[in-house]
Amino acid sequence: MxxxxxxxxxxxxxxxxxxxxxxxxxxxxxxxxxxxxxxxxxxxxxxxxxxxxxxxxxxxxxxxxxxxxxxxxxxxxxxxxxxxPVLQPDPAQTPPWEQVAALFRDPVPVDLLDPCQFVFRSPLLVHEMPLRDFALPSFKPGRPVLAAVADLCSRIHREFVFDPKATTISTPLAEVLEKKRGVCQDFAHLAIASLRAMGLPARYISGYLRTHPPAGKPRLVGVDASHAWAACFVPGFGWVDFDPTNDCFTSLDHITVAIGRDFSDVxxxxxxxxxxxxxxxxxxxxxxxxxxx
Missing domain, CATH: 2.60.40.2250 (Immunoglobulin-like)
Structure with missing residues (x-):
């Protein structure tokens, strides 16, 4: 493509x-x-x-x-x-989330030092108990890590309203969590902070999302968008991108521009x-x- x-x-x-x-x-x-x-x-x-x-x-x-x-x-x-095309792993075949989180506690293996930097707080994202509480329903004991991520992604899509007027770049994540409204940047931040609260590496991705016109309508020029989504690190597979705004793993419609800990890096x-x-x-x-x- x-x-x-x-x-x-x-x-x-x-x-x-x-x-x-x-x-x-x-x-x-x-x-x-x-x-x-x-x-x-x-x-x-x-x-x-x-x-x-x-x-x-x-x-x-x-x-x-x-x-x-x-x-x-x-x-x-x-x-x-x-x-x-992105070859996505079968979520059910990924290791239990607790096993993945345990890899990123001291001492961290040398080959995991790069993803390890995405476990910690970052300029716009800090660990807070409400975030862990929000994430916990998706992280049942022994659940495969990508199955838990997919469930978290679906919950954000289902429970939060996309509202461009609800937030700005400086709106704290705690306010997004309380109002349950925001935009793609907010939902990516929420997913990342939730994963980190569970001890899992997660990073922020900025890029573009191709939009599809309604059936029978021409494609309009200039109406596509900058977009934001997240990625979780899965040992044996690497980084797996997912889009909580659209409740999906990324596809040929997602074009990656920059990667960082949160929006402030990208x-x-x-x-x-x-x-x-x-x-x-x-x-x-x-x-x-x-x-x-």
Whole structure:
């Protein structure tokens, strides 16, 4: 499956900005089942400085500075990505969740040190008893770990309402848990924090989700979305991605861009500015199947 992706982020300021510094994580990752064949960034205005590096999670980061007066700024990424089917393990054939959690208590085997970093609290996610209490019904004694994850995923989808107006980027997870409303970022955070509360490694994934038009309707340009989901580490299988917003394991509709402990590690575009007053931001994403698939 091939996709051509356009991601446009536009900032408008009420007064002119003198200097701005930004970091963007917009290049789709290369994985066992995904390859980024083409990638490019364009800017308006053009940055005065531009550098690139790879962060500690393997994400490509573009850092750029604009050192001239501007009242508007736009960055556009264009990618061509190819995906192969993901071979998902049978949840019933995965090891018991208690056995997996035990591997990540001291002493941790050397070959598990990388996933071990995703067991601990992170900038936006802390261990709280309500999260363990929320997770426990899915984690029956001896239950295979991916069967428990699938049940947790279904419960989040069933018990929480997708509501773009209910939360912001800064809404605490405790409030999401109380109101039972939020967006994909909130549901990914909830799943990750719940798994970590059970002693299991879980990480955050940002990317794109291809949307399907209603039957008989044409595909609309620009209505696809940035998306967020989660992954759990399963010994013998590796990382297994799942999407609590849509109650599924990931498929050919999910395109991975960045991986981290939580959203703070993978924000698509973030920065600091001098001046600018109030500002607004608009984001548009188009995920176009190549060949009309």
């Amino acid at each position: 091939n996709y051509r992706i356009t991601h446009r982020t536009t900032y408008a300021y009420s007064s002119r900005v003198a200097v701005s510094h930004h970091a963007a994580r917009l290049r789709p990752r290369d994985t066992d089942t995904q390859r980024c064949i083409e990638f490019g960034l364009s800017f308006d205005p053009e940055p005065d400085l531009l550098t690139e590096h790879t962060d500690s999670f393997g994400n490509q980061v573009a850092c750029f500075s604009i050192q001239k007066l501007h009242a508007r700024f736009e960055v556009v990424s264009r990618s061509l990505v190819t995906l192969a 924000s698509p575009v973030r920065g600091i500015i001098t001046g600018g007053g109030k500002h607004s931001v608009e984001v548009g994403v188009d995920v176009e199947p190549v060949g009309g698939a």
